[in-house]
Amino acid sequence: MLKELLCLSNYQAGKLALGKRAMDEKYFPEVIEKKWQQRWAEGQAFEAGNDDTRPKFYSLEMLPYPSGFLHMGHVRNYSIGDALAWYKRLQGFNVLHPIGWDSFGQPAEQAAIKRGVNPRAWTEENIAHMRGQLKRLGISYDWSREIAAHRPDYYKWDQWFFLKMFERGLAYKKQSPVNWCPKEGTVLSNEQSSGGICWRCGTAVEKRNVEQWFLRITEYAEQLVGQIEQIESSWPEKVLKRQRDWVGRSEGAYIDFSVKDSDKKIRVFTTRIDTIFGATAVVLAPDHPLIVELMKDSALMNDVQKFAEKVAVARARPADATAEEVKEGLNTGVLAINPFSGENIPVWVANYVLMDYGTGAVMSVPAHDQRDFEFAQKYSLPIRQVIAPASHGQPSAEPVSVTGTDQSAEMHQAFTDYGVLINSGEWGGKLSEVAIREMTLFAEKHKFGGGAVTYRLRDWGVSRQRFWGAPVPIINCDDCGAVAVPYDDLPVMLPENAEFTGTGQSPLAGVPEFVNTTCPKCNGPARRDTDTMDTFVDSSWYFFRYTDPRNADAPFDPAVAAQWTPVDQYVGGDSHAVMHLIYTRFWTKFMRDIGLVSFDEPVKRLLTQGMVTNIVEGTDEWKAMSKSLGNGVDPDEMIRAFGADATRLFILFAAPVENELRWIETGIEGGVRFLRKVYSMVWRWHERLSDLSQRHDEPAPDEIGPAGQALRRKTHQTIARVTSDFEHLHLNTSVSALMELFNELNEFDVTPTNASAADVFVVREALESLTVMLAPFSPHVAEELWEQLGHAGGLIPKVGESARWPKVNQQHARKAELEIPVQVNGKLRSR
RNA sequence: GCGAAAGUGGCGGAAUUGGCAGACGCGCCAGACUUAGGAUCUGGUACCGAAAGGUGUGGGGGUUCGAGUCCCCCCUUUCGCACCA
Numbered sequence: 053m054l055k056e057l058l059c060l061s062n063y064q065a066g067k068l069a070l071g072k073r074a075m076d077e078k079y080f081p082e083v084i085e086k087k088w089q090q091r092w093a094e095g096q097a098f099e100a101g102n103d104d105t106r107p108k109f110y111s112l113e114m115l116p117y118p119s120g121f122l123h124m125g126h127v128r129n130y131s132i133g134d135a136l137a138w139y140k141r142l143q144g145f146n147v148l149h150p151i152g153w154d155s156f157g158q159p160a161e162q163a164a165i166k167r168g169v170n171p172r173a174w175t176e177e178n179i180a181h182m183r184g185q186l187k188r189l190g191i192s193y194d195w196s197r198e199i200a201a202h203r204p205d206y207y208k209w210d211q212w213f214f215l216k217m218f219e220r221g222l223a224y225k226k227q228s229p230v231n232w233c234p235k236e237g238t239v240l241s242n243e244q245s246s247g248g249i250c251w252r253c254g255t256a257v258e259k260r261n262v263e264q265w266f267l268r269i270t271e272y273a274e275q276l277v278g279q280i281e282q283i284e285s286s287w288p289e290k291v292l293k294r295q296r297d298w299v300g301r302s303e304g305a306y307i308d309f310s311v312k313d314s315d316k317k318i319r320v321f322t323t324r325i326d327t328i329f330g331a332t333a334v335v336l337a338p339d340h341p342l343i344v345e346l347m348k349d350s351a352l353m354n355d356v357q358k359f360a361e362k363v364a365v366a367r368a369r370p371a372d373a374t375a376e377e378v379k380e381g382l383n384t385g386v387l388a389i390n391p392f393s394g395e396n397i398p399v400w401v402a403n404y405v406l407m408d409y410g411t412g413a414v415m416s417v418p419a420h421d422q423r424d425f426e427f428a429q430k431y432s433l434p435i436r437q438v439i440a441p442a443s444h445g446q447p448s449a450e451p452v453s454v455t456g457t458d459q460s461a462e463m464h465q466a467f468t469d470y471g472v473l474i475n476s477g478e479w480g481g482k483l484s485e486v487a488i489r490e491m492t493l494f495a496e497k498h499k500f501g502g503g504a505v506t507y508r509l510r511d512w513g514v515s516r517q518r519f520w521g522a523p524v525p526i527i528n529c530d531d532c533g534a535v536a537v538p539y540d541d542l543p544v545m546l547p548e549n550a551e552f553t554g555t556g557q558s559p560l561a562g563v564p565e566f567v568n569t570t571c572p573k574c575n576g577p578a579r580r581d582t583d584t585m586d587t588f589v590d591s592s593w594y595f596f597r598y599t600d601p602r603n604a605d606a607p608f609d610p611a612v613a614a615q616w617t618p619v620d621q622y623v624g625g626d627s628h629a630v631m632h633l634i635y636t637r638f639w640t641k642f643m644r645d646i647g648l649v650s651f652d653e654p655v656k657r658l659l660t661q662g663m664v665t666n667i668v669e670g671t672d673e674w675k676a677m678s679k680s681l682g683n684g685v686d687p688d689e690m691i692r693a694f695g696a697d698a699t700r701l702f703i704l705f706a707a708p709v710e711n712e713l714r715w716i717e718t719g720i721e722g723g724v725r726f727l728r729k730v731y732s733m734v735w736r737w738h739e740r741l742s743d744l745s746q747r748h749d750e751p752a753p754d755e756i757g758p759a760g761q762a763l764r765r766k767t768h769q770t771i772a773r774v775t776s777d778f779e780h781l782h783l784n785t786s787v788s789a790l791m792e793l794f795n796e797l798n799e800f801d802v803t804p805t806n807a808s809a810a811d812v813f814v815v816r817e818a819l820e821s822l823t824v825m826l827a828p829f830s831p832h833v834a835e836e837l838w839e840q841l842g843h844a845g846g847l848i849p850k851v852g853e854s855a856r857w858p859k860v861n862q863q864h865a866r867k868a869e870l871e872i873p874v875q876v877n878g879k880l881r882s883r
Numbered sequence: 884g885c886g887a888a889a890g891u892g893g894c895g896g897a898a899u900u901g902g903c904a905g906a907c908g909c910g911c912c913a914g915a916c917u918u919a920g921g922a923u924c925u926g927g928u929a930c931c932g933a934a935a936g937g938u939g940u941g942g943g944g945g946u947u948c949g950a951g952u953c954c955c956c957c958c959u960u961u962c963g964c965a966c967c968a
Contacts, residue, residue, distance in 0.1 A: 379966080406966080408967095788908070792907065
């Protein structure tokens with residue numbers, strides 16, 4: 053499969069056959085890459101200084117899980133982030149480009165259960181291997197800031213944050229139905245079970261009633277929607293849309309329906325108060341707590357309870373994504389009073405009303421809500437039309453007169469648009485928009501309702517019945533309840549001697565030395581909480597830790613973090629659009645509220661890169677590379693065969709960063725070809741160019757021949773193009789621009805031996821520009837060429853050195869003559 | 884079903900604001916050098932046509948001197964959401 057282009061063997065074979073000089077002229081990525089990786093390490097080339105006064109740039113890629121092996125998705129992710137880091141460095145920015153490990157989580161524990169290995173050892177081994185891979189790729193990380201979530205000096209701060217939230221009532225424990233993945237044997241958050249399937253393994257989730265810790269993300273629902281405007285222009289629209297949908301802000305009103313012959317009230321939420329005259333029932337969720345009180349003495353109580361149980365059982369079953377549940381319900385015999393019309397209407401329970409949205413109760417308006425319509429048809433509830441279509445959407449000042457009282461017989465579906473109110477007493481004739489406003493005020497004035505906003509977002513369940521995570525720092529005392537572990541006692545360390553049985557109980561529960569402790573409040577015997585935290589807690593704030601990674605007294609020094617954050621450019625897959633990316637926004641807002649940061653949004657600009665796909669053997673389908681499909685490509689194999697530079701160049705060239713990238717091995721060979729050609733061109737010229745003391749001043753325009761002028765023009769056009777492409781993250785076209793510049797150089801009809809001083813100047817300008825602009829894509833070979841061109845000390849400007857990135861001279865970039873196409877009747881006539 | 888985005892050669896994709904469609908690369912074809920080529924170099928490569936010329940950016944209509952780009956209708960694909968009151 054893999055074509056035998058192996059550089060190492062070529063190099064060794066070549067060394068035997070050719071002399072040293074002949075070898076130098078050939079491009080051997082293996083040799084160049086080793087050389088520069090070593091120099092970068094020795095010179096600490098990528099370490100970001102906190103006391104550097106140049107403008108900062110924080111380039112960040114999403115924290116990887118240390119599965120043991122880098123896959124091509126990682127390579128793409130880091131190649132993009134690294135290109136931007138290099139681009140900014142070459143422009144003279146002080147760049148922070150860190151890496152770390154999301155090293156808590158299921159796979160380590162699975163390995164422990166299945167193969168009896170120690171999760172810590174397993175994780176550390178994986179990290180060591182992947183670190184080696186990243187270094188072979190030559191990604192320019194500041195390794196001195198590396199962090200790993202599973203180390204006590206990191207998870208201590210997870211626990212610290214948890215306690216800060218606990219103190220403020222933002223972390224709380226409650227018994228609640230949660231998403232349970234039967235395959236993973238653990239609870240999942242709503243975000244991790246979107247669509248009813250486990251985000252990790254794709255198994256359909258069940259509902260289970262478990263006592264859980266929750267973080268009150270709903271407290272920030274309004275900000276999570278409202279503050280989107282701060283990042284609207286620099287985050288992908290699709291991510292923001294998903295976040296908006298996920299928070300699900302909905303404006304409407306609540307209304308209290310009095311219960312006949314009772315002092316109880318049923319509160320409903322509606323976005324269509326204008327349809328209230330058409331309400332022909334009030335419908336409660338089967339598990340609505342009011343039911344028990346309302347039906348204390350009712351003969352129907354038993355039936356309703358049975359119905360509720362049936363629904364609960366159905367809901368606990370793994371969701372079948374395609375099947376829409378059939379609407380079912382039961383009349384409770386209780387009557388409610390419509391506060392607008394005074395009418396008595398029946399109270400039902402039904403499976404299509406959800407307890408955990410709004411108030412768990414709705415007013416049923418069959419004529420104007422499709423669900424209510426279907427329900428009413430099934431149970432023969434009256435369907436009463438109260439909204440008429442407004443013609444052309446024009447406000448009609450005249451009340452609409454309606455003849456005939458029962459148009460509902462003709463309705464085949466609910467009319468859900470806004471319109472004009474009819475059959476609505478004093479509100480008749482008003483437009484929906486107006487009626488909604490006025491009726492809400494009316495309800496408020498008469499104290500039976502008012503404006504309300506509800507959210508779909510639920511609190512974040514962070515308890516996991518797992519070992520390999522940060523222990524929840526809480527001690528349960530029979531007398532004092534849940535008590536915070538004192539800050540001085542952090543971290544609550546994971547024990548070394550847990551047993552992994554895979555039973556779904558936290559392995560921590562089986563370690564008496566861990567569990568048994570004393571209550572910090574009363575000193576009585578007490579038990580530690582045995583849940584650990586969702587690993588998404590670790591990744592919610594990790595990039596702040598990079599700014600101050602060894603701080604032993606705080607998660608980070610706010611003053612240091614303020615130098616670097618917010619993140620200027622974040623790069624990652626869009627699979628985290630409503631998981632990590634919403635959690636980290638929440639976390640940042642919390643950190644702001646406790647004075648750690650001074651802004652609302654952690655990430656200025658987000659890029660969601662596309663997947664890397666490969667053809668699945670035996671099919672014609674392109675799918676994301678994966679072990680199970682057997683279509684994975686090993687980055688190390690690519691590095692060995694083609695070099696890291698060519699691999700990275702190809703990945704960035706092959707497709708726009710946000711598109712799917714189809715892996716074509718011949719494409720990567722094209723990358724090698726290009727680098728080899730550039731390399732040998734620099735070699736051809738380097739004797740004329742490398743002596744910088746012989747460098748010429750800029751020649752007068754008339755000293756440069758027409759071919760030189762053209763090359764110069766191309767050089768400056770390329771600088772303009774590549775620079776603008778970087779600003780817009782169009783990395784694929786900037787590579788093609790570099791190739792065009794090379795092609796122009798290749799056609800430049802001057803040889804090193806016959807070149808005039810002016811020619812040499814033009815060639816130097818072109819080659820130096822090409823070399824510098826190549827560095828973000830293929831940094832090793834760029835460094836090598838820069839050295840060949842006579843420069844010592846490496847490409848990255850030190851403090852005090854001027855920026856390396858070439859500057860465009862618009863004068864030179866301008867076309868010498870303008871060709872004007874002639875069109876007659878839209879047809880091209882001559883050129 | 885609802886919502887959003889996108890349809891350009893054999894393929895990945897170019898085409899700042901409406902102004903020479905197909906840059907750049909892959910693949911393919913031909914030639915050169917070679918014992919050899921899956922190396923390298925040179926040239927060609929949207930379609931029809933011998934040529935002149937014509938036709939072309941999912942389909943149909945429109946605006947315009949001029950449309951891949953703007954407007955309307957339709958088709959297809961991909962991705963989200965899926966009882967959220």
